[in-house]
Amino acid sequence: MSEKNYDVIIIGAGPAGMTAALYASRSNLQVLMLDRGIYGGQMNNTAAIENYPGFKSIMGPELGEQMYQSATQFGVDYQYGTVESVSLDGNDKLVHTTDETFRAPALIIATGSEYKKIGIPGEDEYSGKGVSYCAVCDGAFFKGEDVVVIGGGDSAVEEGIYLTQLAKSVTIVHRRDQLRAQQILQKRAFANDKIKFIWNAAVEEVQGDDKKVTAVRYQDKESGQEKIINAAGVFIYVGIKPNTEALDNLKITNADNWIETNDHMETKVPGIFAVGDVRKKDLRQITTAVGEGGLAGQGVFNYLQTLTDVD
Numbered sequence: 001m002s003e004k005n006y007d008v009i010i011i012g013a014g015p016a017g018m019t020a021a022l023y024a025s026r027s028n029l030q031v032l033m034l035d036r037g038i039y040g041g042q043m044n045n046t047a048a049i050e051n052y053p054g055f056k057s058i059m060g061p062e063l064g065e066q067m068y069q070s071a072t073q074f075g076v077d078y079q080y081g082t083v084e085s086v087s088l089d090g091n092d093k094l095v096h097t098t099d100e101t102f103r104a105p106a107l108i109i110a111t112g113s114e115y116k117k118i119g120i121p122g123e124d125e126y127s128g129k130g131v132s133y134c135a136v137c138d139g140a141f142f143k144g145e146d147v148v149v150i151g152g153g154d155s156a157v158e159e160g161i162y163l164t165q166l167a168k169s170v171t172i173v174h175r176r177d178q179l180r181a182q183q184i185l186q187k188r189a190f191a192n193d194k195i196k197f198i199w200n201a202a203v204e205e206v207q208g209d210d211k212k213v214t215a216v217r218y219q220d221k222e223s224g225q226e227k228i229i230n231a232a233g234v235f236i237y238v239g240i241k242p243n244t245e246a247l248d249n250l251k252i253t254n255a256d257n258w259i260e261t262n263d264h265m266e267t268k269v270p271g272i273f274a275v276g277d278v279r280k281k282d283l284r285q286i287t288t289a290v291g292e293g294g295l296a297g298q299g300v301f302n303y304l305q306t307l308t309d310v311d
Helices: 015-026 041-045 060-071 135-142 154-163 183-190 245-250 286-310
Strands: 003-005 008-011 031-035 077-080 083-089 092-097 101-104 106-109 113-115 146-150 169-173 195-198 201-208 213-220 226-230 233-236 240-242 272-274
Touching (some): 015 060, 106 286, 135 154, 146 154, 201 226, 213 233
Parallel strands (some): 008 031, 146 233
Antiparallel strands (some): 092 101, 201 213, 213 226
16 A cells, blocks of 8 residues: 655544644645545534634534635645554654555644434434434424434534424423533523423433334433333434544543643644544634644644754
8 A cells, every 4th residue: 555645644624623734734834634524524513603703603514614715725635534543653653544544744633523322222223214413414304393302411402492493393301400501502492482391301212113213212210200202303412422443552542532632732642733622621612623723733843843953
């Protein structure tokens, strides 16, 4: 398998990865940006973004497109590729995809995170047939229908509010007796007549017929009773996990598989940086991802200078 050489390889093309690509390429570095899907990351699954400076409100995919055009204007090589592993060869980092191997002295990991599954009967069986993890992607299929949202955090409440534009009703089912979402989102949800809440509920099964979802079965944790909610769609938001499976041999993740860095986005391996939602941090937002991408993009240039000084 042939190798292609760059100054820096960026794995991931969300807001963090694209910002890193912009800063690194403006420093006249040869930059490869890899992603297994379309650029934009989770912005593609977001409806209106209201907390990104410069835009009162903008659709997620639109912001992703604008970031991509900005990030690639200085000659970034953008390619699709699923990373299987990363290895070290002296100062060089080798990124192995299913089809090719890429080599660079610097690596920026911006692989992000993904939604967790509940692991209940029917969840996989009805995926794409009523079970979804993205209201923006699939909400239009449920116009005039009753849908269930499972979860109580920001994503669950925000997507529940979005679904009220399309669905007949939205029932938010939460395992606790209160939401974990931001107060502004809670206020909007409680004020929306199309949203109902079921508290202290342990979801046990997604039910359906041969073609689609028809209901959700849950246990009322207070009474112990089994209950059914009739629904055509189930949207699941119960947490996220980092996309770090291909990085295990680098030993840069903590016990929960998040990558730890210093304030300069450097991992404990020289020349490897991490940015965005794959990092261990408190706030996962587009604004924080962009800031981290800028730091890493400039940090790569500084790191490569130290290698030149040694030579």
